[in-house]
Amino acid sequence: MFRARSPWVYFINTGSCNGCDIEVLAIQNPRYSAERYGVLRVGSPRHADVLVVTGPITKRMEDRLTMIYDQIPNPKAVVAVGSCPTSNGIFDGGYSLTGPLDTVIPVDVYVMGCPPRPLNILSGIRTAAKMLDSKRKGRGARPTARFDEAMSKETVIDPKFRSSDNVPEAGR
Amino acid sequence: MIASIIVALVYAFVAALLLQGIRRIVVAHSQFRKGPSIFQTFYDFFKLMGKESLTPNVTSPLLFNLAPILSVASMLFAALVIPLAASTSAVGAGDLILVIYLLAIPPIALILGGSASGSPYGAIGAAREVALLIAYETPFIVAMVTVALAAGSFQLTTISATAWITVLPLAAIAAIWTLPAAAAVQPFDIAEAETEIVSGPYVEYSGPNLALLQLGQWLKTFLYASLIATVFFGTTIYHFEPVINLIIQFAIIALLVSAFIAFWQATTARTRVTRVLRYYWTIPTMLAVADLILYLAGVRYMHFLFGWAGL
Amino acid sequence: MAEVNDRGFAKLKVPIGPSHPALEEPARFLFEVEGEKVIDVDYEIGYNHRSIERLCQERPFSKIVYLVERICGICSHAHPLNHVERVEDIADIEVPERAKYIRTIYAELERIHSHMLWAGIAGEEIGYHSLFMYTWREREKVMDLFEMLSGNRVMHGCNKIGGVKWNISDEQARSALGVLSYLDTAADKITKSVLKDSSIAERGKGVGCLSKEDAIRLGAVGPNARASGVAEDTRVMCKYAAYGDFDLEPQIAKDGDVVAQALVRLAELKQSIRLTEELIANLPDGPIQVEYGEIPPGRSVGRVEAPRGELIHYTETNGTRFFERIKIRAPTLANIPSYVPKFLGCQVADIPIIAASIDPCFSCSDRVTVIKDGKRKIVSAQELKTGRI
Numbered sequence: 071m072f073r074a075r076s077p078w079v080y081f082i083n084t085g086s087c088n089g090c091d092i093e094v095l096a097i098q099n100p101r102y103s104a105e106r107y108g109v110l111r112v113g114s115p116r117h118a119d120v121l122v123v124t125g126p127i128t129k130r131m132e133d134r135l136t137m138i139y140d141q142i143p144n145p146k147a148v149v150a151v152g153s154c155p156t157s158n159g160i161f162d163g164g165y166s167l168t169g170p171l172d173t174v175i176p177v178d179v180y181v182m183g184c185p186p187r188p189l190n191i192l193s194g195i196r197t198a199a200k201m202l203d204s205k206r207k208g209r210g211a212r213p214t215a216r217f218d219e220a221m222s223k224e225t226v227i228d229p230k231f232r233s234s235d236n237v238p239e240a241g242r
Numbered sequence: 243m244i245a246s247i248i249v250a251l252v253y254a255f256v257a258a259l260l261l262q263g264i265r266r267i268v269v270a271h272s273q274f275r276k277g278p279s280i281f282q283t284f285y286d287f288f289k290l291m292g293k294e295s296l297t298p299n300v301t302s303p304l305l306f307n308l309a310p311i312l313s314v315a316s317m318l319f320a321a322l323v324i325p326l327a328a329s330t331s332a333v334g335a336g337d338l339i340l341v342i343y344l345l346a347i348p349p350i351a352l353i354l355g356g357s358a359s360g361s362p363y364g365a366i367g368a369a370r371e372v373a374l375l376i377a378y379e380t381p382f383i384v385a386m387v388t389v390a391l392a393a394g395s396f397q398l399t400t401i402s403a404t405a406w407i408t409v410l411p412l413a414a415i416a417a418i419w420t421l422p423a424a425a426a427v428q429p430f431d432i433a434e435a436e437t438e439i440v441s442g443p444y445v446e447y448s449g450p451n452l453a454l455l456q457l458g459q460w461l462k463t464f465l466y467a468s469l470i471a472t473v474f475f476g477t478t479i480y481h482f483e484p485v486i487n488l489i490i491q492f493a494i495i496a497l498l499v500s501a502f503i504a505f506w507q508a509t510t511a512r513t514r515v516t517r518v519l520r521y522y523w524t525i526p527t528m529l530a531v532a533d534l535i536l537y538l539a540g541v542r543y544m545h546f547l548f549g550w551a552g553l
Numbered sequence: 554m555a556e557v558n559d560r561g562f563a564k565l566k567v568p569i570g571p572s573h574p575a576l577e578e579p580a581r582f583l584f585e586v587e588g589e590k591v592i593d594v595d596y597e598i599g600y601n602h603r604s605i606e607r608l609c610q611e612r613p614f615s616k617i618v619y620l621v622e623r624i625c626g627i628c629s630h631a632h633p634l635n636h637v638e639r640v641e642d643i644a645d646i647e648v649p650e651r652a653k654y655i656r657t658i659y660a661e662l663e664r665i666h667s668h669m670l671w672a673g674i675a676g677e678e679i680g681y682h683s684l685f686m687y688t689w690r691e692r693e694k695v696m697d698l699f700e701m702l703s704g705n706r707v708m709h710g711c712n713k714i715g716g717v718k719w720n721i722s723d724e725q726a727r728s729a730l731g732v733l734s735y736l737d738t739a740a741d742k743i744t745k746s747v748l749k750d751s752s753i754a755e756r757g758k759g760v761g762c763l764s765k766e767d768a769i770r771l772g773a774v775g776p777n778a779r780a781s782g783v784a785e786d787t788r789v790m791c792k793y794a795a796y797g798d799f800d801l802e803p804q805i806a807k808d809g810d811v812v813a814q815a816l817v818r819l820a821e822l823k824q825s826i827r828l829t830e831e832l833i834a835n836l837p838d839g840p841i842q843v844e845y846g847e848i849p850p851g852r853s854v855g856r857v858e859a860p861r862g863e864l865i866h867y868t869e870t871n872g873t874r875f876f877e878r879i880k881i882r883a884p885t886l887a888n889i890p891s892y893v894p895k896f897l898g899c900q901v902a903d904i905p906i907i908a909a910s911i912d913p914c915f916s917c918s919d920r921v922t923v924i925k926d927g928k929r930k931i932v933s934a935q936e937l938k939t940g941r942i
């Protein structure tokens with residue numbers, strides 16, 4: 071019951087056009103005032119409960135995304151904001167994209183729109199927060215890279231490499 | 243005895259968390275928005291306690307996991323030493339010195355934890371925390387020593403028999419001035435500056451460890467404010483029923499926190515680490531030292547100014 | 554972990570990004586710091602590359618306007634505006650006056666919202682949340698205005714080849730004027746707080762300086778260049794859309810530091826508010842779009858002043874339903890080299906605000922750098938066309 075009331079959000083942009091980003095940022099402003107629901111934007115994935123992803127997944131961001139997903143302690147939930155992570159949106163067919171978010175990491179809530187309105191994003195985050203309680207407290211084999219290590223690694227793109235195969239089973 | 247210890251600990255815990263809720267609400271309202279619930283810190287704390295705790299490949303796992311416990315344990319001990327309205331001091335003579343030392347432990351735990359994480363963000367955060375600690379402890383200690391000399395004792399129960407703000411107002415101003423830095427909120431959140439170094443020493447902590455580390459910081463804010471309240475406003479006002487005493491003391495502390503910490507937080511940008519020393523080693527230190535010298539020289543200016551009012 | 558130099562300072566490598574609270578978008582900076590001082594910086598972009606230019610060649614004309622609109626959500630008008638102007642240039646389509654004015658109104662409103670957004674983000678970067686909260690509260694008014702005019706907050710979908718889609722009614726124009734006069738006072742308040750507040754001066758004065766020579770040498774554009782005293786504004790030079798009918802002065806500042814950047818943007822904010830009021834007052838009557846026929850083969854290149862600076866589109870058609878080539882040079886790409894003189898010698902605490910000072914928009918500007926097995930590889934045009942990388 072505490073989880074639903076204090077979702078801390080880590081926000082990652084995986085190649086979005088900024089339209090969704092500014093709407094995600096806008097939920098903090100006085101009109102939408104996300105803090106009244108305890109929604110807080112945190113700077114380190116270790117502190118987060120909810121991962122908010124905007125943008126189609128570009129090849130170079132894909133492994134960063136899975137790394138960050140792994141760094142979030144259980145229980146965790148993922149919110150896909152916008153048409154882009156949901157279905158690649160307008161960029162579908164681009165050579166530098168690895169496809170919708172749910173082929174990379176498990177997604178719990180989809181917020182549709184291009185971009186969705188801030189209130190929809192806020193309600194998506196709250197829906198995800200309510201799901202946290204029912205999540206299994208799994209403890210998979212997880213990489214233990216530090217945040218800075220994950221960030222300073224060179225990206226290696228191998229066409230055969232799909233890190234979605236390596237995703238530890240998340241509490242779904 | 244045991245009952246009073248438990249009461250003191252529970253009071254400190256609840257009050258420390260409520261204080262953060264009040265601070266967040268005050269800040270939110272000064273930014274034209276509706277703040278979180280006053281119990282938000284409780285939700286955050288218990289949520290973090292229920293999360294998984296990860297230890298990444300840090301340089302020193304032992305130190306890394308020890309730091310949060312150290313931080314909270316020292317603060318719980320300090321809660322017993324400071325005469326809160328609910329209890330009297332558990333230690334006798336010289337407890338002021340003990341408290342001042344204990345209050346420095348949460349930052350030191352943060353420094354240890356930050357360096358033990360092996361992350362460059364943690365390292366920079368730890369270095370900044372050191373600078374901050376040195377900066378605000380100086381005027382604070384000078385102010386406290388001035389009071390102790392004036393009271394002729396380092397024992398808190400003796401000191402708090404007088405409301406020292408009426409005798410040594412300059413020292414009181416200096417001590418209150420250090421509140422925002424001790425609370426590590428803006429403009430002095432340099433050690434965890436989110437946009438600069440992610441969250442500094444906290445960056446690798448998760449779940450219960452993070453909760454404890456933050457609890458240490460929250461308890462410290464509360465105890466720091468309550469030490470200032472005890473020393474400068476005295477305990478003579480608490481002669482009612484225990485519950486009412488508690489409420490009065492909490493009200494004074496909450497007022498201090500919302501007036502000085504939240505207000506500063508809402509109206510300033512984060513400072514730079516190089517400026518922190520200048521913030522604290524100029525005016526606040528000078529005020530405290532001036533009061534010390536004036537006192538030693540035997541100048542009772544408050545008496546001189548307000549003597550007719552019978553102070 | 555860290556080497557220690559002869560002065561006893563540890564040298565640390567601090568990665569900022571690709572995902573970092575100071576950067577709204579993925580880009581990676583690798584700083585080498587000594588104590589609190591930055592001694593070296595390396596940057597890497599390309600995390601955001603979405604293969605838009607190639608998608609532009611694969612889809613028919615009618616869909617490209619939507620696609621270029623989604624290059625950047627903040628300049629969601631500047632990109633399609635430039636795009637449709639290029640196509641109109643190739644096909645010699647005469648756009649009605651009213652459509653030109655409406656396009657300009659959107660472009661100026663976009664500048665207002667973008668500069669307010671920047672002021673808020675800059676406040677956030679120096680840890681001044683109240684500034685963020687205040688500017689973003691006022692910015693909501695602009696978003697409401699957009700929603701009233703086009704039905705959408707971010708993606709306005711206003712441009713089409715041969716005109717605009719949404720007309721502006723008298724009633725809308727009246728309420729827009731009301732909002733603009735409100736924004737005018739808000740802009741004054743923000744300017745006052747930037748000028749007066751001592752903590753902003755402490756964090757911004759002399760931080761991230763870019764000299765005029767450096768700005769010219771490194772090809773800086775937009776407010777970034779104007780803050781260093783380069784009086785260049787594409788709106789004044791190219792007189793596209795309806796800008797020819799109005800007198801505009803490029804807003805410049807001398808110092809090139811963060812405060813100068815802020816002042817230039819705030820002056821432009823005021824200028825844009827006044828310009829929009831004039832535009833709405835002088836809105837000509839007439840149709841808002843014209844029919845157009847076949848689009849002949851041809852090529853065109855043109856510049857538009859996006860909120861972040863000069864935006865160049867090159868468009869080539871080949872007489873079919875598809876474009877032969879679209880090439881986009883976003884302002885941020887031109888501004889990125891000016892990071893180097895700004896960052897060198899700065900403090901760690903200044904990194905976020907300097908990074909924000911050029912108002913970066915990596916989603917506009919990302920290129921392909923493919924790294925295979927840790928080695929960088931430049932992709933040839935042929936490979937790009939066939940998509941085999």
Ligand code: SF4
Pocket residue numbers: 085086087088089090091124125126151152153154155159160183184185186623626
């Ligand atoms: S969903 Fe639309 S607004 Fe959001 S990132 Fe994708 S294109 Fe941009």
